[in-house]
Amino acid sequence: MQYQAVKTLEEAVERLSRAEGEHMPLAGGTDLLAQRRAGRIDPKGVVDLKRVPELAEIVLDDHGYRVGAAVSGAELGEHPTLGQDWPGVVEAAQLIGSTQIQGRASMGGNLCNASPAADSVPALIAAGALCSLVGPSGRRELPVEEIILSPGQTCLAPGELVAHFRLPRPGPRTGDAYLRLIPRTEMDIAVVGAGVALELDADGLCTACRVGLGAVAPTPLRLDEAEAILVGRRVEGPVLDELAAAASAAARPIDDMRATAEYRVRVVGVMAKRAAQIAATRAGG
Amino acid sequence: MSDEKKFRWVGTRPIRPDGVDKVTGRAQYGADFALPDMLWGRVLRSPHAHARILSIETGAAAALEGVHAVMTGQDLPDLFAEKAAAAGGHDDSNNLAHNVMARDKALYHGHAVAAVAATSREIAERALELIDVEYEVLPHVLDIHAALAPGAPLVHPDRVAQGIENSGPSNIAKRLQIGHGDPEEGFAEADEIIEREFSTRPVHQGYIEPHACLAQTTQDGRVTLWSSSQGHFMVRDYTAKLLDIDLSLVRVIPAEIGGGFGGKTTVYLEPIAVSLSRKSGRSVKMVMSREEVFRASGPTLGTRIKIKVGVTREGVLTAGEATLHYEGGAFGGSSVGAGCMTIFAPYAFPHVRSTGYDIMVNKPKGAAYRAPGAPMAAFALETVMDELAQRLEIDPVDFRLRNAAKEGTLASFGPRYRRIGCVETLEAVRDHPHYSAPLGPNQGRGVALGFWFNAGLQSSAGVNLNPDGTVTVLSGNPDIGGSRASLAIMTAEELGIEYEHVDVMVADTHAVGYTDVTGGSRVTFATGMAIIEAVRDVMGQLCQRAAAVWEVDAERVSWHEGEARLDGGFEPAPLGLAELAKNAGKTGGPISARAALTARGVGMGFGAHICDVEVDPETGRIDVIRYTAVQDAGRAIHPSYVEGQMQGGAVQGIGWALNEEYVFDDEGRVQNPGFLDYRIPVASDVPMIDTVIVEVPNPAHPYGVRGVGEVPIVPPIPAVVNAVHAATGIRFCDLPLSPARVLARLDEARSPGSA
Known part of the structure; x- marks a missing residue:
């Protein structure tokens, strides 16, 4: 297998589009190498993106955060403000794998692997993150929830890659959280996951919210009903039960060896409710 | 043991002798051995839970460049069929032989059906894809209910249950009953009776180290195996038995073992590796993947x-x-x-x-x-x-x-x-x-x-006194749970010397007497007893040497706190272990002892x-x-x-x-x-x-x-x-x-x- 480490976006795009399908982009490699070892993929070569500055850095400016797609979970955790502003996003990314995996695994890789159970994706959907994509026909921006089309499939054009995620600098009374259910306590794949981001006003009433759900459909979902349920109300009691019911209603999971569909429907509501409680607490509610 | 003895080492927590090698990564496990002429062996496994093997076409695999040997179940001797037939189909050796590689039928998904040795693992795997097996898929049974249902497919249509008289073929291998008294009478005396039914699911031992071995064979029929197991004598005996080789020609060198929990008290790869080595004339290494461990091992x-x-x-x-x-x-x-x-x-x-x-x-x-x-x-x-x-x-x-x-x-x-x-x-x-x-x-x-x-079972031990006063102990048990440390502690305690002056080696099948597997929680108990017996023999020899030096009857000399004393006193000056060891050549030759026993009183x-x-x-x-x-x-x-x-x-x-x-x-x-x-x-x-x-x-x-x-x-x-x-x-x-x-x-x- 060929390995090439590129230093610029142009080089990466050129390389990936020239040998489309034969060369795969490599960030942390924690999915790619495992899949190759298992014989599920056999690329002719990999293009290592970690040395491209835009993919490897976290930048904070007046527009908010630009988080490089190849930044590792460990680096996300070490950033001085990202974890305070978007604790749910950072926690979700840091749930992936073990301590060793955290030194490699990235949110860009987690998204483009296109697993319905990807932990960072529901949190990014909840946070309203936008993806900056770069490809042969230039740059475009899409919401995270539009990237994954089906298990293992993204909307990326041939040669296109995710360069960075854009996250706003959150206001003062905002909070986010991500929770997943796994039978173990770590090093496992989400049976279900739920990310919630919300904003409260001075009276503790919700003014904005977004909810992302994982492992309950062929792709991670945005729960569109969440806004109607939460906005203008306190994040407590029956409101949370309504949110849980809406999350369960939106879920259309499958039975597999990790859980039954019935269990996933049930528990995704519990995760959404609990994540909303944590997010509200973080928002000062 | 009512009179509480004060111990110097027993009950203390010194560093284990094998600890440094294990934490620094130097310890050699099953997959860590290599030889210059080594080939890689890989196994083709059944994709069906139950299927008759109609034919296996290996020509294309054998023709692939880099492939040196291909084998199927037909390459293994069929030694136990008659014995099995006489016992209603049930014979442990026959079962083991057919588990190592299927002959006429594959009996579970993952059952070995063929194997290849090639110059690299990748080539061996490519060769497996070129082997064409024609199967006739048979209906299977996967659990107790299905196996006992009337008209259930039979895993072995020729087998009748042991322990049930006049029974026809079934999926019951054996029935047994034990107990005492009359339960009906007991239940009649009871004020409360609870009756319940329980079920458990298949689980794996979950050892981290996959099965691995390296086999070397020579033209004159000798076999050397490096293997990770719970008992290298077990590996020797099973491999020799399945391939019909004299035990004296098979030497098994124990690797460190990365977990066994009972699952490494049998063989899967070794007879295949030896067969591939004999066919190719090269040494053959085999390492199971994790997936193979789950699909095909215990x-x-x-x-x-x-x-x-x-x-x-x-x-x-x-x-x-x-x-x-x-x-x-x-x-x-x-x-x-x-x-x-x-x-x-x-x-x-x-x-x-x-x-x-x-x-x-x-x-x-x-x-x-x-x-x-x-x-x-x-x-x-x-x-x-x-x-x-x-x-x-x-x-x-x-x-x-x-x-x-x-x-x-x-x-x-x-x-x-x-x-x-x-x-x-x-x-x-x-x-x-x-x-x-x-x-x-x-x-x-x-x-x-x-x-x-x-368990008690059979253990052997060797104790060699070195000229500098240190002691080498030979054990025939792979060290799974810290037994080198416990055996060294008991040796140091008996001899009254420093723990650090004892080194315990897990010796190969040619270097120490027969020893049953590391299993049944037996090593510190049973092999410990053999070592204590050998150490006490050494102590007797030490007392004799001291008696010779002092020109007194040996009965007057006894061993205390690491030295020989005359009549238990300090006059003449007691002779310490180091001094007696140094002069052993002049007082009768090297001092060593062996012991072998079947441990009783577990x-x-x-x-x-x-x-x-x-x-x-x-x-x-x-x-x-x-x-x-x-x-x-x-x-x-x-x-x-x-x-x-x-x-x-x-x-x-x-x-x-x-x-x-x-x-x-x-x-x-x-x-x-x-x-x-x-x-x-x-x-x-x-x-x-x-x-x-x-x-x-x-x-x-x-x-x-x-x-x-x-x-x-x-x-x-x-x-x-x-x-x-x-x-x-x-x-x-x-x-x-x-x-x-x-x-x-x-x-x-x-x-x-x-x-």
């Missing part, structure tokens, strides 16, 4: 146990009766016998009967797993004991104490117990602060008692565990929040490694109770052949496992040792399940208690219609 399979226990109003057991069905996999050979023997063993039952059935199904051949057969049996009995205590409104530990086995109790498996520590272990549980600590909401506490026999082991859980009522997820393991070790030679065994066994049992299970699809394929979806606990899944070592010395051992390795996996399943009952009011009779199953039962209990 799980302990599913069980169903029906149990009935009677008790008087005062809480005295009157009778116990159980019917146990254990899946043995494609060849039978489950641990149901041990299940029958252990199920009622911890208590004094006046009337008791256990009937066991060993069932053949199209799953991998089962292998031993730590206290084989006992954890499932304890799950059944100890859950019912908990329910009886609740019904009688007696504290569960008091209830067990009222009935606990003690010296003189007629054990349910036959003999009368000698001195055992069952009562002392339960008392330590009752008196432990954990047992009375407060609990929070959704939390519950469970206790359970467990028993395991432990100390029966008891352990009792306390488990606290918290159950999430909305998700069914269970957290083990506090855990204490109490066990009678007889005497803890190196307490850290006794504690390590207790903690490890507890964690394996917790995993078995909560999340571990093979998931088979309808075609009999394992869906979760890896540690991602076969969920052994990770470190953060369990709390610190507290340990309490009880010491009721085994009178048959010089230091009072009882085996400790297996007992601690027996109590955890019922301890967890009883704790979940205490937290939720629900009795679980089917494992594992994974979140979805628990939530379903919680919902059932909460639904308006439920009682």
